[in-house]
Amino acid sequence: MLRTADLSVEKINKLLQEADEFSKGKVLKAKSEIYVSNLFFEDSTRTKTSFDVAERKLGLNVVPFDISASSVNKGESLYDTVKTMKSLGIDLCVIRHKKEKFYDEFKGIDISIINGGDGTGNHPSQNILDLMTIQQEFGKFKGLKVGIVGDVKHSRVANSNAEVLRKLGAKVYFSGPEQWFDEGTIINGTYLSIDDLVKEVDVLMLLRIQYERHESDEQLKLSPEKYHRKFGLTVDREKAMKKEAIIMHPAPINRGVEIADELVECKRSRIFKQMENGVFARMAILKTALEAKGFEFE
Ligand code: CP
Structure with a gap:
């Protein structure tokens, strides 16, 4: 495959x-x-x-x-x-x-x-395990709102998931630093600010910042703390999520950067279930x- x-x-x-x-x-x-x-x-x-x-x-x-x-x-x-x-x-x-x-x-x-x-x-086996995790939770893909947040441009997980989720009838939203969204990165997706996206989606899929794949001109001049405040899932943003919404992350996780440390194993996190x-x-x-x-x- x-x-x-x-x-x-x-x-x-x-x-x-x-x-x-x-x-x-x-x-x-x-x-x-x-x-x-x-x-x-x-x-x-x-x-x-x-x-x-x-x-x-x-x-x-x-x-x-x-x-x-x-x-x-x-x-x-x-x-x-x-x-x-x-x-x-x-x-x-x-x-x-x-x-x-x-x-x-x-x-x-x-x-x-x-x-x-x-x-x-692409990362097809990650894609299948992510779909499996979503299906266990919601029993369907059609009509689900899935938000993919972070380093979308460098993420094979984002590529695989966005394309296949749309094929299965889900609506895909994106968020994260705009310099990581080239023309062509988002095909038929909707870009929202992280504060708007967390309120909208059923599945919040966070991505690791893939520093190892960055060209020098793509590097953010942000500390991990500033990235977390501006683009990450903070404790306050988690409170704004829909009651039944879940959090996913392919891992490895940068705790305190794309997601607050205390949310990695919170009730709505399915991160270890994915594994x-x-x-x-x-x-x-x-x-x-x-x-x-x-x-x-x-
Ligand atoms: N999610 C994932 O691919 O993790 P590893 O890089 O550890 O295999």
């Missing part, structure tokens, strides 16, 4: 249904030996670990791959690394890489690829990708 936006609504719903069944205790194991490897060229805690857990729950053979001790450091290309994995008998790779659409170069290699995040492009759902969403994604290659589960 490379981009959820390329999937039909029917296929997205099937993934959500499978993920829901796994979350309720459904057990499935691979019927044959399947070898998988997680190649993370960018740092990760949640995505890499939850894929690892999901793979083991499905009875897959997980082959460790540590970039820092690999021949990538001798200059081996991404293409040659993946081609090597195929030659060694790996059936599926989960890959995170800073290059957008890194997967385009593997078209000639007969190996399943799951996109674990491509630069500022829990990540394992089940990734089980559904792995199973679907492997079944497409003819592998079976029982």
